[in-house]
Amino acid sequence: MQLPEARVTVETIGEEREPLVIIDNFTGQPERLRDLGYRSQYYPAGVDYPGRRAPADPSYLDIRRDLMMQVMTRVFGLSRSIQCEVAAFSIVSLAPHDLNARQSIPHHDHSDPGRVALMHYLDAPESGGTAFYRHRRTGFERITPEREAAYAAALEEDDREFGPVEPGYPAGDSERFEQIGAVEAQVDRVALYRGRCLHSGIIPNPDALSDDPRKGRLTVNMFLYGT
Template sequence: MSGITVHRIGREAQPLVIIDNFAPYPDVLRAAAIAAEFGPALHHYPGIRAPLPTSYMPTQQPVIAEVLTDVFGQPGPIDLIDASYSMVTSDPAALSIHQRLPHCDAFAVERIALIHYLSEGDGTAFFRHRSTGFETVDQSRAPIYLGQLDAELRYGSEPPRAYVAGDTPLFERTLLAEARFNRALIYRSYVLHSGAITPDAKLSPDPATGRLTVTAFLSVEKI
């Protein structure tokens, strides 16, 4: 698979697939984002989102399906849960506690996350929870992890009002995937991760100058 590299995250060695030159016409996608109407994001995302061109997923699905089969061992039919242009725009001072921590997008093993960078800038970081040692949180681990994290936040100090990009008292960074224009990352949604937003990051809501990405969430049916 040309332009595709596979990395293993931390001790649990979950796959992270990095695909350079992901989309055939990235400048067209960027132009469409500049013309799109963005609105507030849901589900704790610290920024804004806009609809994608309808051709995006059909165009990219063949390479996604190849990766899911060859790397993740998940060759079943792909169900698109959500996909949109996304931009991180929230001021660090306005972040909720959970927006200042690494997170999982879902606890189910069949769920897959994709991020496609349409700008240069900050990448994506992956983490290990120090006290449990968890780098992934599936349905069986969720009660343990959430209970322990709640206790640490309740009886310890709050995380600083900043995006989490590196090591903290509660989390150790295991890998940093750098952002490059037209690079995509594919990983399982239950891996602990965060946008590695640096203190000097441009948080502009303008797609021409801000951190423009496509984020997508997929589910792969078992066969």
């Protein structure tokens, strides 16, 4: 099968100008990936992810190996010894009122600059993309190891001033966070960004969430790392 031409866009997020790479037409075969996702066995993802996950085989990235190597080295400054730490089909499925406080605000995956999150969207825009945020009290858009303690203290100060976080998916601006960018979901679109960026999934219609991968918000999520 001949690959379609990939469309690559490189942007920056917010004032701290973290790189954001968007690649359209990544595989040319999203139906195959969706079918694999439909047939996978899912498990609860734990206290951080608001839904269910199933293992995914990251080897399909090899069809764009040269492009991925260029992105990881030129954009993110990582070496050619890139490895995949996690690869999973993911379904956001929890009802808003079931979210815990951590799931109800933007989050960061890692503070390590050598870890890059990969989000592969398999559904149309109405499934929801990914939004990026700035924490108002600190001005942080990314959480580095040097900022972790100050950020944790600032979140506690937020709770003292505003009260406990109300359950619900983050959406746009709030008293605690300001939205500074977004990626729209498109079938077979890949987005790459450092996991230290504050971000959250966009959930335009929480009533439509489902544990069924044929009905729910199905994506592939990976974490790539290097030096």
